[in-house]
Amino acid sequence: MIAPRRVLVYAGTVSAVLAAWWILAATGAVAPLLLPSIGSVWQVLAALAGEPSRLVEPIGTTLRETGAAFAIAALLALPIGVLTGSSRLLRRAYEPFLTSLNALPLVILYPVLAATLGVGSQSKIVLGTLYAFFPIAIAAVRATANVDARLIVAARTMGATRGQWLRAVVLPAVLGPVLAAMRVSLGLALVTVIAAEFIAGAAGIGYQLGTTSQGLDSPGLFAWIVIACLVTVAVNLLFSATTHLLQKGVQR
Template sequence: MEGLQPEDLAMNRWLREIVAELWLPCLVVLLWWFTSRGSQSLHFPPLSVILERFGQDWLFARFWTDLLPSLRNFGFGLLIGATIGVAAGTALGLSRFARHVLPLLEVMRAIPVIALIPLIIMMLGTSDIEKIAIIAFGSIWPVLLNTTEGVRNIDPTLRDVGRSLTLDRGSVLFRVILPAASPQIVAGLRLSVSIALVAMVGSELFASTRGIGYVILSATQGWDMPQMWAALLMLGIVGYALNGLMTLFEKRALRWHWGRATINRAATR
């Protein structure tokens, strides 16, 4: 490795990470391909048939009619839920009475969002507003509770430093409190992404006419197994892409945090 430029070392490290992450999925796909080849099972068609259906539908027609509406509802719902969660969690974390409210919030968080779908449909109908509300409700709680704990557990000396620098309340909030609590906020946001994805599919299983969840349900009811597996494959790709985006966001947003953690580990050796 001697004589390599820094950009070459970075490229080699990136390639090693890609290989380490993709070798197992590629192996599973190969095994699936060869074990399902020539399958006559109604429930488990050959992977070649599934991929052919995937290319026909999800890369063209259903990309616009089902995938994009699902992603749009997911994005709006997650944005609303995360915004409310950070705002309410910050207010509770700064409040002396938060300990009286947290048990109630834990009870509400324990209610599966899927169980509330019929009620929300009765209140809001079957439009996209209903789906966005379901996704938002499901994604609020991890962000809210993590933000509350993150703000409550901030070292008091950080606030004292902010006051000693004669910062106003807004500056203390955005320059001291929220940055210090950001590791837990981002951890809550990562949980919210997975919950929002489940809520997105669940909201499309009830009285819906489009979306990934609707395609899965209609394909199952019509015994169109290649379509069902193709939709599940699309859902897996979406989940994997969202996880990758969250990883990139976490590395960029918490760069200072990981750098400090690395320094602390080096100092303790």
């Protein structure tokens, strides 16, 4: 659960942003083309809410692409990270390599992906997978390397099977850092997919952002920015709740 104080902080931050937005738009300090009024953006949001298909289809497309990218990244990164972290030789050889690749602006690969895979979902999923892969892999490497070997030896000495000491010793030690990295990776996958849809897409939240931007439709653009923010917050909250339940289950 979110603590009441955190809720107040979040509410205060949102209120401050909305107040600054209203003042800048009402006083004309920023041109309406660059910063539309809150009322005009609200009208667009209300119109979209009145036609659910105009919201469901773009959001559904983006979430499907993000989910696929995140799932592929996790399925690849976890075993690779654990395997690399369990060997000193592999860790010394590949951890710097993974860290270096993680620092690269992989979005520059998108024109190549779009040329080879097309501007549909496949290129977005691959790019999202690349961005989501490295934080999980690096966290798995470091978490596995930091597991106290003496605890494993003690568990095996007491007759624990491989499955038992993996569950009782390794999993609790690795789970926290890996889940934290997965939360970051999920956010990266979502942002990357939206960016790819914006650059060259035919559907999704990013496509809507690009369409309204090119059409100089400022209220529509800001409405989709608000929607993108709300989707990001909802995905983050859902993942946090899921991982909280998972951690409680493991601790039991």
